[in-house]
């Protein structure tokens with residue numbers, strides 16, 4: 001839309017009515033204007049140019065040769081329909097928009113009512129699935145062991161309390177089961193592309209939504225905001241043709257209250273009828289929320305008529321308003337943060353929310369792309385043939401399917417995916433975990449059964465939500481000294497003790513000293529192969545030896561486990577690894593902390609460990625937010641967004657970041673502020689806090705030379721003669737007679753016109769690989785790197801299995817004896833080949849003994865950087 005007119009009253013045959021006219025952007029299939037009538041005119045209050053509008057059941061009429069559209073009696077107006085709003089968010093928004101905002105900032109806390117709510121919901125689901133009550137309770141409480149332990153809860157009394165809640169469910173269920181026509185479904189995932197709403201209904205009974213609340217309610221009617229949730233599901237069910245005109249709220253605490261002390265209606269189940277007025281209200285509330293998110297504005301609380309004096313969050317609300325100088329219905333208390341901090345908060349908030357919008361755009365692809373397009377985009381595995389299912393003993397289902405074709409996809413074993421009967425929007429869909437995925441078969445576990453015909457990558461907002469929480473924790477709850485230093489009001493300070501821990505490498509020794517001597521933070525700048533992992537392991541050993549409790553973190557699970565492996569070699573075994581079973585490497589499972597188990601044992605194990613290791617995303621979890629450390633070490637820090645790094649460093653008094661801002665930057669969709677890592681910012685602001693590791697243990701002299709000059713001011717050099725002069729001869733390859741490149745070589749090919757794929761070049765690459773294999777190299781010693789996935793596929797088809805072919809991102813952190821790089825460069829190089837030069841730095845520095853660059857020399861020469869690369873490679 002481009003413009004919205006004022007709301008005005010006109011006389012109609014139905015009497016006086018309000019209307020507002022919205023002007024739309026010109027397009028072939030869109031009308032010029034749409035007239036909103038009655039209650040939909042309120043939409044005009046918050047519409048802004050650029051927003052998208054969807055109108056269902058429009059009324060059409062011809063006027064002066066033009067078709068005009070307006071809302072009809074059955075119409076809904078949906079603002080920004082592609083922004084999928086979660087049902088629980090709509091509920092919270094209706095209660096108070098500001099509370100919705102505050103919850104988004106602070107994340108779900110580690111608190112007993114939250115943990116208990118989850119337990120009761122699990123037991124409810126299990127009861128609907130026909131499980132035995134005692135087994136269900138025992139399992140649920142056991143699974144929550146760690147959280148209950150951190151909360152200091154006694155498992156017996158938790159079991160008892162959950163049992164009381166469950167008795168309300170049981171009683172009601174037994175009533176319900178008396179009739180024949182009761183059909184049940186627990187936990188039903190619903191996504192609507194029309195209304196821009198997603199959610200998971202606790203249960204559907206006779207086609208009607210049932211929601212569970214672990215609170216009490218002694219009134220006859222459900223609470224208004226509780227009704228909202230059930231009404232959302234009714235709306236989504238109606239869209240699927242189910243007439244859901246009644247909702248049920250089940251207040252399980254009603255069964256646990258002392259009947260002698262409480263009066264009122266103590267029956268847990270409260271039904272209410274859902275009319276069109278309520279459904280429209282739900283959509284209008286959702287629209288307000290989506291519009292607020294579109295404009296990234298901050299709600300004040302005045303949008304609703306909630307009463308602040310009855311709100312549990314009133315104090316928190318006033319403090320946040322006071323510190324960030326936000327307008328709030330509850331008022332402000334406390335002193336305002338310095339302007340620089342408020343600006344920082346706002347800048348990062350907007351950057352994180354921009355990233356969230358990108359994730360929402362990913363959701364929209366679920367319905368905007370056809371199944372074939374999604375499969376071609378590697379986002380779905382389609383055309384599966386159901387091949388049986390079995391119910392699991394602890395509830396849940398294992399679904400099997402055959403794969404007629406083994407097309408590639410991003411989906412891997414262990415991933416959480418959206419499993420569906422072929423249509424994830426209009427059909428049946430459930431979140432599931434991929435247990436097996438090979439060329440012929442798929443096995444997925446879900447809570448509910450379905451005919452498994454399709455798997456989709458399901459985007460997750462978890463990492464953006466955790467970034468936001470980390471930003472909140474840092475700016476609003478962070479240590480003052482930490483903020484003084486990170487906001488540039490104070491300089492970081494260092495002691496100058498010489499520890500002399502690493503005798504054979506001066507730079508590593510200096511880096512270890514700088515980190516051990518830091519009062520605030522230290523930065524270790526490690527170019528490729530310079531022993532970052534080794535330095536981290538040494539540092540962890542030294543910190544622990546002096547009595548510090550250490551948190552080790554990295555962007556990826558792989559880096560965390562790599563570092564742990566090096567730490568094990570330092571004879572440290574008092575390690576707790578926090579992560580999921582599928583995320584943690586096999587040989588590190590022994591350190592992994594399970595959520596399930598005895599509460600006190602699990603909590604003590606975590607609390608007492610001198611070394612805890614987890615990815616930065618996990619550092620933002622409820623469990624990890626309960627922990628504190630003397631020092632936090634972060635590997636791959638240059639790949640982390642600033643809030644991503646904050647999630648880890650918020651946990652400790654001091655921190656050490658290890659990274660290389662001349663290698664891969666943070667991967668973000670929206671770009672902007674998040675592409676600069678905290679590592680990069682700090683090393684520029686405080687070069688004195690950093691130490692460059694200069695000696696590399698990986699590459700032959702000739703290979704590292706270009707990287708050293710271009711990225712490290714010529715300071716990078718081989719650690720010793722053996723590294724510098726290594727050659728394929730060391731591996732028994734006679735390069736003279738096998739005619740392969742030893743060292744660095746360039747192979748000129750004439751580029752094609754397709755920007756992303758070049759079959760001829762792929763052919764040449766395959767020939768080169770073949771020659772190395774003929775010369776006696778193992779497949780596992782050779783790697784091929786291409787800038788685009790299409791070219792990766794093209795080459796992958798031509799080289800034998802076992803030769804790694806991938807994009808740069810997948811190669812970061814690894815190395816090969818021989819690396820072949822395919823540039824796919826054509827014409828005047830208008831698009832960046834490796835997006836930025838840093839990617840090429842990573843690609844080339846994977847090679848130990850030989851590096852072959854394959855590309856169109858004429859095209860490459862049009863860019864100064866690549867021209868210098870050619871001169872070096874052809875020397």
Ligand SMILES: Nc1ncnc2c1ncn2[C@@H]1O[C@H](COP(=O)(O)OP(=O)(O)OP(=O)(O)O)[C@@H](O)[C@H]1O
Nearest residue numbers: 504505526527528529530531532533534697813814
């Ligand atoms: N001070 C040292 N003395 C002897 N060997 C070392 C030293 N530091 C590192 N190495 C060796 O150098 C190799 C590379 O080290 P490491 O794996 O720690 O590098 P890295 O910087 O983590 O690599 P990447 O760039 O892939 O992240 C390893 O084999 C390691 O044992």
